[in-house]
Amino acid sequence: MYEYYSPTKILFGDGCLSEAAPRLKDMGATRALLVTGTSSTATSEGFRKLCADLDVAGIRWTHFAEVRADPETSTVDRGAARYLAEGCDSIIGFGGGSPIDCAKGIAASVAEGRSIRDFVGTGLAFTASVPPLVAIPTTAGTGTEVTNAAVFTVVDESGHRSKKGTSSQFYFPCLALVDPLLHASMPPALTAATGMDALTHAIEAYVSRFHTPISDMCCLESIRLIGRSLRTACRPNASGSEPTVEASAASAASGDACAARRDMALAATLAGVALSQAGLGMVHGFAHPVGATTGLAHGLANAILLPFVMEALIPDAGERLSDIGVALTSGALTSSTPTEGALANTSRISPAEAVRAIARLGHDIGIPVNLSAASVPEGAFEAILADALSYRRRKASPRAFTDAELRELLSKMYHGEICTSA
Ligand SMILES: [Fe+2]
Structure with a gap:
């Protein structure tokens, strides 16, 4: 039920x-x-x-x-x-x-x-x-x-x-x-951070223990749209000037950018529908205290932390991570939605490859590789960990992380690096 x-x-x-x-x-x-x-x-x-x-x-x-x-x-x-x-x-x-x-x-x-x-x-x-x-x-x-x-x-x-x-x-x-x-005036860095927040919602809802067939559909389509369009949406406009609503609506040359913005707008909304049904996980469990203690923007914190949490979930959510990898790289599918059939017809991607694909996307749009690279101070470690341990949605995680595992994970988030090469 x-x-x-x-x-x-x-x-x-x-x-x-x-x-x-x-x-x-x-x-x-x-x-x-x-x-x-x-x-x-x-x-x-x-x-x-x-x-x-x-x-x-x-x-x-x-x-x-x-x-x-x-x-x-x-x-x-x-x-x-x-x-x-x-x-x-x-x-x-x-x-x-x-x-x-x-x-x-x-x-x-x-x-x-x-x-x-x-x-x-x-x-x-x-x-x-x-x-x-x-x-x-x-x-x-x-x-x-x-x-x-x-x-x-x-x-x-x-x-x-x-x-x-x-x-x-x-x-x-x-x-x-x-x-x-209304999204036309977002600068590339804000587009990148907010887009990765949406991607984190879709991924955390997809691997959540409370996912449903309906939330799954929203997640996979959201991930597909983001894989197809986030890089394009993050490109600065050719003139280097501040993009405006009129310019983006009127310029044929900005067609790709407009289409990418539409994709991202829909992806974020679909991911919102999904998270209300399925909940979120430990990426948000860490991103909230990182933001509260250091002021790092929410989307940027999620973007940095996402591949680390995904890597830690490989033993418990491998199949679902593979689905995510397929959806992220299946933007060229002609079907409007990556249904199970479409996924079955696409070559499988290993969970580790899916994690690398996420890290690669982050790299391409300028996301720092870890918390240290984002200037999150070492002194915030214990406060971040203490808050993360009491995250109210911790039970939605497909892995029942122990406190010791979360400490180790946070250490990796500070100093580790997820490989981006295939
Ligand atoms: Fe979020």
């Missing part, structure tokens, strides 16, 4: 941002809280268009632009206070994973009538339905626009920072607008 629950309505395609305001109006919204980061997204062309569309639709809006990477629970509290003070009745998360997660936290807080802090790491369950929540991702990575999860940073009395995941059936946005044109 297995369950599939993914209630978010997805609108996907170039220009679908235009649907945000009319759809919100259909939901009865009259005043929206717009939740964004503090920097470029909030002044982007896409955001200005969203605001103008809301004006035309007669929906008043309030802009909460205080979200930094890995939002602290105190930021969510301020957003919830703003929502209540302004009399809002709906929420739009616009940006990368952090603003959308913050929007989820605000929605849950105002519905529950208490701070999000009460729910993070405490086991307290969410019980209240949230106001209309619309997610508009401007990166192709977290997939949070379709997930039941949100990650927040908790700062305790001693100043210790830890990233804690929370999940709730009420976190599923009612509408996700996935518009690849």
Whole structure:
């Protein structure tokens, strides 16, 4: 028996941002809280268009632009206070994973009538339905626009920072607008890191002990799309200038880049659907404390750690790792989805080769080979390990790592290197 629950309505395609305001109006919204980061997204062309569309639709809006990477629970509290003070009745998360997660936290807080802090790491369950929540991702990575999860940073009395995941059936946005044109302005390094986050979601969900046939389909297609398009999506544009929405939409020469961005946008969303069903594993178990203690971007941390964890899983998940290798290198398949039949017709790839293929992809898009190369200090080792040992999704890992094995694995992540040659 297995369950599939993914209630978010997805609108996907170039220009679908235009649907945000009319759809919100259909939901009865009259005043929206717009939740964004503090920097470029909030002044982007896409955001200005969203605001103008809301004006035309007669929906008043309030802009909460205080979200930094890995939002602290105190930021969510301020957003919830703003929502209540302004009399809002709906929420739009616009940006990368952090603003959308913050929007989820605000929605849950105002519905529950208490701070999000009460729910993070405490086991307290969410019980209240949230106001209309619309997610508009401007990166192709977290997939949070379709997930039941949100990650927040908790700062305790001693100043210790830890990233804690929370999940709730009420976190599923009612509408996700996935518009690849909004991803056109992502610089290559951000495309690389967020794309590898999506790949990590697909791979961890695929090898998860809680995978299902439905999550498997999403994972394999996500991996195939990423194998086909992440390298292309990471190429700087030929002119060297900042890519714009108009330029990418209008230029025939940018056709490959546009197609690659569409692939990556869909891959991230599919991986989000999968992770909500199947969970994640120890790549995220380590990436969260690496990010919390050192500030390393989430996608970059995952990208560095992924091949090390995959290598450690070879004895327990060899067949599944082989599937991943096939999907990653099967982008030329003409079928729209690498079904089991398509996989069976493709030459098998050994689990070790699959790990090397992932490491090669990381190498090609500029991912550092290990944590030391990413300047993660040795002094953070014990704090990272302590947090990883208590990772709440540890049980989803196909290998029941002992504490000693995780210590050894973290050592390799610091100083080891996965071979990339075939
Ligand atoms: Fe992630």
